[in-house]
Amino acid sequence: MWSKRMMKQKIRLATFAMVGAIALAGCASDVIIFYPKASATKAADNVIDDIFGAPAAPITAVAPVVPPTVEVLKK
């Protein structure tokens, strides 16, 4: 059986190991970057502003011209 002194040593060792693991986890978490919602919202707003405000670029497909109505011709 372990003596009281040995038990104390084992507990201290286990505690140190636990502290080390927590410290490592803390360091590892520094490289984890969560999805930055606020920044993404700002970025999306900027992109959407550019799209809504941008001058028209050449388009790949053109809608066919609808013949004018009788009302328009009367004018």
Place this chain on the structure above:
Amino acid sequence: MKKFLSFFLCLCFNSPFAFAATVEANLEIESPTIAVIKKSIAGRLAVLKPRFESRSIGLTRDGLVAIMKPDNIHPTERRTVEILVEEDNKDRATLYREIARANGRPDWEADLKRTFGERWINRAPMGWMIEDAPGIWKKK
């Protein structure tokens, strides 16, 4: 031992803060590819705008465009509108993928789609059709 315990507790409580400190990151949205896609969507918007205004097409929650009422579109134009919407959705999907890629986080693509979906709906002019809840459409 008391000192050691206080250090241990400090470490435990500080870890979440160290974690939170890395949360903020600025998203990169300037790249040649993104610029080209933005121009392409802007150009197409000029043609699609009357369709949004007539509520033939609407904005989905995931940042895409959907045809709402095909019957509202003149039969001769229907195919053209379908092609335009298809191309627009391709561009939009590429835009979200490119932003995720430009930031070195391709896994953010789905989140970006959702964020863009929210922002498109928020910034859309009044009267446009928007997907309020999954599958539920309403006039803004």
